[in-house]
Amino acid sequence: MLNVLPYGVPTLLEEIFGFKQGDPLTAMLDALTNEFAVHQIGGAGGGILRDLFTVSANLPTLSRIFPKDTLLWKLELLKSAVSSANSHIYAVRAETLILLSGRDQWLLNEEDIDRYSHTLPKCNVRKLKDNGHFLFFEDGVDLVSIIKCTCFYRRGKSHDHLSDYIMPTRYELKQQLDDHKLLIDATSPVYLSTLDDGKMVRGLEGIPSEGPVLYVGYHMLLGLELGPMVIQFLKERNIHLRGLAHPMLFLNGKDALADTQMFDKYKIMGGVPVSNFNIFKLLRSKSHVLLYPGGVREALHNKGEEYKLFWPEQPEFVRVASRFGAKIIPFGVVGEDDICDLVLDAYDQRNIPILKDFMEETTKKAGNLRQGDETELGNQICYLPGLVPKIPGRFYFYFGKPIETAGREQQLKDKDKAQEFYLRVKSEVEQCIAYLKMKRESDPYRHLLPRVLYQASHGLSSEIPTFDL
Structure with missing residues (x-):
């Protein structure tokens, strides 16, 4: 022209x-x-x-x-x-990262990007759909965070989620707070913990300051409890929880099951692929480790399975915890049924051809990541449940009395003793859930309107009361 x-x-x-x-x-x-x-x-x-x-x-x-x-x-x-x-470009064999601005009106050509991503053998395309041509000048784009979340920062040949992890920056922490602020404000979570003498207190005073500590509990629908809990531990006790998550959350590039940006928050906050070896390394470094034995099976449960534990048969975490004398804290959490209704579960979606094909594909890929596990948990169905939101109720967290494993390593090497100890931890989690389900009925501020009125008269930063302990 x-x-x-x-x-x-x-x-x-x-x-x-x-x-x-x-x-x-x-x-x-x-x-x-x-x-x-x-x-x-x-x-x-x-x-x-x-x-x-x-x-x-x-x-x-x-x-x-x-x-x-x-x-x-x-x-x-x-x-x-x-x-x-x-x-x-055909000679390039190094790992590459392509940042694609979704609203770039000058240079956007997705066909070229798609061609390059297939030409380059180790290519990861990161699409920033809400950003334009001036990518690095725009608010909300942090190149350091992108490098961390795509596992491009590492000290060795391959990325290690433990040794290569960098604590979140002030900007990243603020982003996490902003992302979860609406959920936290809407649900006004109640945190209860247990002191060494067995006394229950409000707050996290009963949580040990020094590690290693293994938190074992129940996973609510879609893991809705995870963000508020991790943030509360940082705010109140300056304790950084390292959560163990399904390996599919850490895939990048062509192997990813969904848009990888959905799982950035887990990587930023220190999530680690679940495995016995990673539990071993975390406890050896005296970390505070968060474990959900029910995993995806609990987080993606079906109708009528609320607050039901789906734990594996093998008590592996008990033996690992005893080796390092870690304290095990059982905990329960309730409130998912207070904020949404599950209307479309895995059984319903199997009757819809398009959703059924997607479920089978994602379940197969997720199962390949846990080869060797032939149990129900090793073949978990991965799907996106259909939810209908409700007027927000309240979240309740109850952390039981820490269970000591120090000095019991030899005893817990016995299979029967380890199984008995494992069932005790599971029973404690179930008791925590049962206690919260019962006590929330007497909470005068369980529903949204009383909480709004209380904060209107006492200030937005005031702690909203709950049931009598």
């Missing part, structure tokens, strides 16, 4: 679009463009873009800076660079 157009940038607007400086339409477009710059781009990026629009207001000056010949030369240079890159 430049080859056939007259010289001078102003003629581009006048000849092609019919815009002239001073026209009402041009003024309106300038106003809208500046409005976009203010709302979409913050910080230094917003200033740069606003300066750019200020310069563009004086088109004759811009035409002297970028005459037609200069623009043609720039385009030829770009074409040459593209040809050079395309001729060498």
